[in-house]
Amino acid sequence: MRRHLKKTILSISAVAVFSTGLAANSWATTDIQWWHAMGGVNGERVNKIAESFNASQDEFKIVPVYKGNYTETMTAAIASFRAKKHPHIVQVFEVGTATMMAAKGAVYPVEEMMADSGIKLDKSAFLPAVISYYQTADGELLSMPFNSSTPVLWYNKDAFVKAGVTEVPKTWPEVFAASKKLVAAGYKGGFSFGWQSWVMIENYSAWHNIPMGTKENGFAGLDTQFTFNNKNVTDILSSIAKGQQDNLFLYGGRRGDSLPMFINQEVGMWINSSAYYGGIKKQAKFDFGQTMLPYSPDVINKPQNSIIGGATLWVLKGHAKEDYKGVSQFMNYLSSPEVQAWWHQETGYVPITKAAYELSKKEGFYEKNPGTDTAIKQLSLNTPTPNSKGVRFGNFVQVRDIINEEMEAIWNGSKTATEAMDDAVRRGDKLLRKFEKANR
């Protein structure tokens, strides 16, 4: 019995010694947790960025952790915050912005953090269309832009030749005309799109300089209301629904679900994020191009600018002050021209700083890959107006679901465009009021 006890005490102390050893080891560098939503190839690129930052200094160690898709990552971060086990940095997609902004006690604004850590942040170096989405009304930058994209019109050059489409469409009537030729040439359909709320409501409105909601699309206050059931929006949606009868438009599902239709050459045009560049390049067995979004000439003579999608990095409060110095250094590293230009060229996301854009130009990237500067040109086509600097609505993840549902009701013929958009606005406003109440 006594021998047994002795043995136990020995092993306990061994464990204790061992674990202090471990702890002492980890004091050498401070771990910074970074939760992100970049799976697959982009996940490897994220790891590469972290590795090269870690190699550049020996005080901090960035630990990137993949937490699933955007919604899963955001939910995981929020749940972990409630349990006080949250990461330092979390990647949140643009529709989560209003939710993150409202969480004042949880979020450490990037601009404030950089100032506290004594690292200079030059906001004028960033593209206005990118950072305006993430600034407060007073211009304070809340989160660090990381991966931003914007919808563009992807087209199949071979199909255009086969169908006799000589000019790349610039306007919606031209898109329909080209679609007719494609269908006549034997293609199953003319065009399709994904992320339909982002592409056809949010960006269509910004591109035509019309508001999607009151109060500067929600930037100027929580008491905002939706207005996207206006005639300009319902007109384009009804003409698309009408075009469905002749297969000019084929609906292929939410998010990126319709990509295979473009890859398999069922449709000749596809409107979706510029960030599909890597994927299309890898899979398409035809010559493809990208061009700016089409506009409706009866709504606007010249398009305004499109708005971004993608995600930014938010910093969460509640860690040691010293840690945030590391976070600031990392943010600084991340927005350096070299890292940004590399990230942009590899992924198709837009460069977030002017310097990164210039660097890519100098390296001859756009000459070797024509069309890859479409997104950035489109975002900076004009100085953003209150209608085109972005959208900031509460509960917007759910609102997008509502818009998806109502648009699907148009595509399957159960509602007219006007009915569907009226319903979407009515249901969306309810969620806005709920958000207003919870964040008063």
Add this chain to the structure above:
Amino acid sequence: MIKRTHFKSSPLPYLLVAPQILITVAFFIWPASQAVYQSMLLEDPFGLKSEFIWFENYVLLFSDEIYFSTFLRTVVFSSLVAFLSLSIALLLAATADHVVRGTRTYRTLLIWPYAVAPVVAGTIWMFIFDPTLGIVSYFLHGIGYEWNHRLNGNQAMALIVLAATWKQISYNFLFFLAGMQAIPKSLIEAAAIDGAGPARRFWTIIFPLISPTTFFLMVMNIVYAFFETLGIVHAVTKGGPAKATEILVYKVFNDGFIGLDLGGSAAQSVILMLIVITLTVIQFRYIERKVEY
């Protein structure tokens, strides 16, 4: 003097039931009461500000016409899944009961799908029926039927019913087969000697004798269709198109974990809990009477 038997009270019985009670409290009573409490809160996702609002979340829910249609849809979905998976499993079990050679292989193959996780099951069916890439939709197109569950709500519903049924058949099959093999062979042989054919033997002897199994499976299948099909819906349709496949449990998940509306989601889960409790009570009170043990 009154004579009575006096038992010395002992803590032993309490100790013996304690683990069971602890488990119930920790895994049912505690979370359930948390859900009820959460359903009366209006809270931001981070839990920084919260306000007690009594039944406002419920009022909002019932004033939403969409909630009612979700409820009806769930009833349709659950009855279809329960009915189909029970009847197909019954048919398979009745046939398997007769198999003499290769019984083991046959049974093992039938049991396999049960080991598949719901999300994986959903993904398999999603690939088979993908409107652009799927093999079945390709054949359907060949015979002139357009399959596009991303647009057609009825097709989407059919697809999740199919996936959910397929996954549950194995479970039902196991229980039916065990039930049938517990029936004494002499009973069936006696009926056969009296001149009853296979169909008659099945409906007058086997079916009534396995009624406790059928009853148990019915309860389990309804609970399965109400709760465990979440993964299938998430993988196959995400509730679309235009809400055509949004069932109650998916709405709870979607509003809570995607929409981050915790109060509203908790209110829905409380209602879902009440529905299932009511259903189970009804089944035990009224249907169980018809069951012969």
